[in-house]
Structures are given as structure tokens and as C-alpha cells.
Amino acid sequence: MILWFSGTGNSLAIARRLATDTGDTLMSLYDAVRSDLSKESTIGLVYPSYYFNPPQAVTALVERLSLPRNAYVFIVITCGAQTGNSVWAVERILRKKGLKVAYCHKIRVPDCSAIGFGRDPNMQKWKFERYASRLDVISSHIKAKRHSRYYGAPGLAGWICALPWVKRRTLPLLQPAVDEHKCIGCSVCMKVCPQGNIRMKEGAKADTGVAYISDRCVQCLSCVHFCPQQAVVIAGKPTPKKHQYHNPQIKIKDLIRR
Ligand SMILES: Cc1cc2nc3c(=O)[nH]c(=O)nc-3n(C[C@H](O)[C@H](O)[C@H](O)COP(=O)(O)O)c2cc1C
Structure with a gap:
């Protein structure tokens, strides 16, 4: 079973x-916490790196998983450049559940983090081509149930970003919010939010309503990047269309939570 966020x-x-290459089944981490995974012989986790750490949603969900003790466990992290403690922090939770991570690999992909950063088309093309060929290798390793780590050691940046007082001070600065004057109430952001954290409320244009981001945001920025009106702002700044990014193979319907 391959679990994703x-x-x-x-x-x-x-x-x-x-999942296609290894013949395994795919499941969102949100669905996995409600599922019986006790019969699975392989557990794969695929998630991004946020601020050199796993997303807080991932650690919270992995804590809640009930997993088979003797499964082959692998982790694949996606990142713009550096993953810091993204494997280590999840590995620690799994160890408490009696599981050892056998294999981990990081993959550099087009970055969706800072607004406009890493959106150079040539860099994106390079990353897509490179990761496609890496995936052939990773799939073959996983199929062979290989034990190895293609991943850097935990680093200082990861520890610093994980400090509670650093998070308290910095995360609110990067909190997405909806510009009510631009929002047309199309509800795309509501559909792609993995946390189910976006609702519609009555706004200036009462006929459509406007989106409202509540307090369970994990800063995945899907609302920022998918908004067709560029109406989701960070620190008051909109993201121009040319800086919006989502993986070209993934459609809105693929991200809608069941
Ligand atoms: C809030 C946030 C923080 C990020 N921090 C990092 C980081 O510390 N290091 C890095 O290499 N990439 C970072 N990224 C880039 C993501 O890891 C990368 O774009 C990832 O593939 C996004 O995965 P997704 O498309 O599955 O959401 C960050 C992205 C976001 C949204």
C-alpha cells in the first residue's frame, strides 16, 4: 500500500x-487512518518536505495509523532542493510503532513553496526529466525490497524550523488568505484543500459567496496555486498566474478528498 499526502x-x-510500477495500491493518508492496513506487506509513504520537515499533517496522520509490524517500509520525499529532517521525523514516529524504514529516497521536483521561486521553465523541464528517470530506479529498488538510503543526514535547518517558537513566529506570516474582492466563489480552493479547511461564506457578492480559510491550514499552498482568479494571497500578496504551479499530471479531481 502506498500512502500519499x-x-x-x-x-x-x-x-x-x-504504484503503477510496483503493482501496489494507492491511498491518501487521510483515508489510511480510517482503514485496516494490518494485512499489508509493504507500506510506502510519499509526501513533500515543508521547511526541512515533514508537513505537520503527515506527522499527525502517521501517528494515527495502525500498521503491520513486519511490513517493508519505504519513504519517498518530494522537495525543491533540501529535505532536512523530513524522513527522520517520520522515522521516529514509525520506530515507536515498532517499524523500521528500510528504504528512503528524495526526489527534486518543481518547487511550489516561496511565491515565484523555482518557477523557471527550464529548471522545471530539467527536474521533470531527471525525476522520471530516477523513478525507474526507485521502482526497481522497491520491487526488490532493497534496504538503502538515498537521502542526506538530518540538518540544522530542520531542527531550527521545527522549534515551536520559530513556528509560532514564522508560520502566521505565510498563512494564505482569500481576497474577497477577487474571489468568485468557484470553490476550487475548497475542493483541493487536503484539510477540508476552506468553506464558503456570504461575501460582498452574496449571489456566489466567497471562500474563507479556517484555522486548520497546513500551508500546502494548493489553494494559492489552483485558484483560477489568483485570489488567495500570502502576506497580502497575490501569486501571479505565471508563478502558479501544480504538477501537470494532476487534476483538481485527483486531489478532492473522498
Ligand atoms: C510550505 C512549503 C514549504 C516548503 N519547504 C521546502 C523545503 O524546506 N525544502 C525543499 O526542498 N522544498 C520545500 N518546499 C517545496 C516542496 O517540498 C515541493 O514543492 C513538493 O514537491 C510539494 O509537494 P506536493 O506538490 O505534493 O504538495 C516547500 C513547499 C511548501 C508549500
Whole structure:
């Protein structure tokens, strides 16, 4: 079973490809916490790196999983460049559940983090081509149930970003919000939000309503990148259309939570 978490689709596209190559089943981490995984012989986790750490949604969901003790466990992390403690932090949770991560690999993909950063088309093309060929190798390793780590050691940036007071000070600055004057109430953001954290409320244009982001945001930025009106802002700044990014293989319907 391959379990995924994804905001802008990179991790889902990669999880999907690994599932096809290995003949394994795909399931969102949100569905996995409600499922019986006790008979699974393989557990794969595919998720992005946020601020050199796993997304807080991933650690919270992995804590809640009930997993078979003797499964072959692998982790594939997607990132713009550096993953810091993204494997280590999840590995620690799995160890408490009696599981050892046998294999992990990081994959560099087009970055969806800072607005406009890493959106150079040549860089994106390079990353897509490179990761497609890496995935052939990773799939063959997983099929062979290989034990190895293609992943850097945990680093200082990861520890610093995980400090509670650093998170308290920095995360609110990067919190997405809806510009009510631009929002047309199309509900795309509501559909792609993995946390189910976006609702419609009555706004200036009462006929359509406007989106409202509540307090369970995990900053995956899917709302920022999928909004057709560029109406989701960060620190008051909109993301121009040319800077919006989502994995080209992933459609809105693929991210809608069941
Ligand atoms: C809030 C946030 C923080 C990020 N932090 C990092 C980071 O520390 N290092 C890195 O290499 N990439 C970082 N990224 C880039 C993502 O890891 C990368 O775009 C990932 O593939 C997104 O996965 P998704 O498309 O499945 O959501 C960050 C992205 C976001 C949204």
C-alpha cells in the first residue's frame, strides 16, 4: 500500500507512478487512518518536505495509523532542493510503532513553496526529466525490497524550523488568505484543500459567496496555486498566474478528498 499526502500534486504524481510500477495500491493518508492496513506487506509513504520537515499533517496522520509490524517500509520525499529532517521525523514516529524504514529516497521536483521561486521553465523541464528517470530506479529498488538510503543526514535547518517558537513566529506570516474582492466563489480552493479547511461564506457578492480559510491550514499552498482568479494571497500578496504551479499530471479531481 502506498500512502500519499500532496498539496500541489508532485507527491501524488510520484506515488501514482510508483504504484503503477510496483503493482501496489494507492491511498491518501487521510483515508489510511480510517482503514485496516494490518494485512499489508509493504507500506510506502510519499509526501513533500515543508521547511526541512515533514508537513505537520503527515506527522499527525502517521501517528494515527495502525500498521503491520513486519511490513517493508519505504519513504519517498518530494522537495525543491533540501529535505532536512523530513524522513527522520517520520522515522521516529514509525520506530515507536515498532517499524523500521528500510528504504528512503528524495526526489527534486518543481518547487511550489516561496511565491515565484523555482518557477523557471527550464529548471522545471530539467527536474521533470531527471525525476522520471530516477523513478525507474526507485521502482526497481522497491520491487526488490532493497534496504538503502538515498537521502542526506538530518540538518540544522530542520531542527531550527521545527522549534515551536520559530513556528509560532514564522508560520502566521505565510498563512494564505482569500481576497474577497477577487474571489468568485468557484470553490476550487475548497475542493483541493487536503484539510477540508476552506468553506464558503456570504461575501460582498452574496449571489456566489466567497471562500474563507479556517484555522486548520497546513500551508500546502494548493489553494494559492489552483485558484483560477489568483485570489488567495500570502502576506497580502497575490501569486501571479505565471508563478502558479501544480504538477501537470494532476487534476483538481485527483486531489478532492473522498
Ligand atoms: C510550505 C512549503 C514549504 C516548503 N519547504 C521546502 C523545503 O524546506 N525544502 C525543499 O526542498 N522544498 C520545500 N518546499 C517545496 C516542496 O517540498 C515541493 O514543492 C513538493 O514537491 C510539494 O509537494 P506536493 O506538490 O505534493 O504538495 C516547500 C513547499 C511548501 C508549500
